[in-house]
Amino acid sequence: SYELTQPPSVSVSPGQTARITCSGDALPKQYAYWYQQKPGQAPVLVIYKDSERPSGIPERFSGSSSGTTVTLTISGVQAEDEADYYCQSADSSGTGFGGGTKLTVL
Amino acid sequence: QVQLQESGPGLVKPSETLSLTCTVSGGSISSYYWSWIRQPAGKGLEWIGRIYTSGSTNYNPSLKSRVTMSVDTSKNQFSLKLSSVTAADTAVYYCARDSSGSLGYWGQGTLVTVSS
Numbered sequence: 001s002y003e004l005t006q007p008p009s010v011s012v013s014p015g016q017t018a019r020i021t022c023s024g025d026a027l028p029k030q031y032a033y034w035y036q037q038k039p040g041q042a043p044v045l046v047i048y049k050d051s052e053r054p055s056g057i058p059e060r061f062s063g064s065s066s067g068t069t070v071t072l073t074i075s076g077v078q079a080e081d082e083a084d085y086y087c088q089s090a091d092s093s094g095t096g097f098g099g100g101t102k103l104t105v106l
Numbered sequence: 107q108v109q110l111q112e113s114g115p116g117l118v119k120p121s122e123t124l125s126l127t128c129t130v131s132g133g134s135i136s137s138y139y140w141s142w143i144r145q146p147a148g149k150g151l152e153w154i155g156r157i158y159t160s161g162s163t164n165y166n167p168s169l170k171s172r173v174t175m176s177v178d179t180s181k182n183q184f185s186l187k188l189s190s191v192t193a194a195d196t197a198v199y200y201c202a203r204d205s206s207g208s209l210g211y212w213g214q215g216t217l218v219t220v221s222s
Contacts, residue, residue: 002153033208035151042200042212043151054210086151090207094164095141097151 002026002096004087011104018074020101022087025068030089032070034063037084037100046085047072079105108133110201110213118195118220124188128201128213131182135159139204140177140184144197145215152197156204157184191220 004024012018022032032050035043045054047063050070060075074081082105087098114126128140141156155165157175165173169188177184188195196219202209 031207035209037151042215043209044212045208045210048208048210088151088207088209090204094156094166095153095204095207095209097143097153100150 002089002094004089004096004098006085006087006098006101008099009102009104011106012077013106014079015076018077018081018103020072020074020085020087020103021069022071022098023069024089024098026089026091027065027068027070030091032063032065033088033090034061034072035086035088036081037086038082043086074103077103077105081105108203108211110203110211112199112201112213112216114216114218116217116219118191118218119222120192120220121190124186124191124195124218124220126186126199126201126216126218127183128185129181129183130203135177135179135182135184141202141204141209142175142186143200143202143209144195145200146194146197154186154188154199193220196220 034047036046037043046061050065051063062073084100086100109131111129118124136159139156142154157163172189174187198215200215201213203211
């Protein structure tokens with residue numbers, strides 16, 4: 001199953017910590033991935049396999065997993081982090097995305 | 107650096123078949139899954155399906171009856187066909203490389219509008 005639930009929106013002030021959650025019954029058995037998407041651009045992978053960070057992604061982006069919930073944490077949020085964020089899970093039959101969370105930097 | 111580029115008609119008539127091709131450069135198409143994802147304006151991402159270089163496919167169950175994917179390793183290309191389209195199929199269509207679930211490389215996306 002790829003049913004993943006995200007909050008529609010999260011707001012934080014610059015320099016604070018943003019936490020975006022993603023819940024799904026299959027997450028204890030499947031890895032989660034996180035994507036950042038800015039307006040008019042393709043999504044960019046920021047976290048893979050729950051907590052791994054691709055090269056070139058700032059250290060302020062981190063991921064964690066606990067039971068049926070995975071969390072994307074952005075420490076010391078910057079204005080450039082304002083974007084939509086999508087979680088994704090995958091198995092041998094395919095993949096699915098959460099509905100997305102709009103991060104607003106106040 | 108791997109790059110992907112979608113190509114195909116930007117306008118398709120209702121009931122006809124949408125056809126898109128993704129060209130991969132900067133690396134071999136072999137030994138990876140290759141996915142198609144779409145995004146209607148103002149909405150979230152929807153996975154359409156993926157194809158392995160052997161030709162093995164997985165499709166989104168909600169679209170499976172209308173989707174066909176193919177791969178041409180000699181041209182480093184893979185393709186999507188979506189039949190019997192309606193206005194609900196209007197979206198930006200992305201191709202992406204699937205590496206054990208990670209969609210690490212994406213095309214820039216191409217807008218396909220379904221309209222008469």
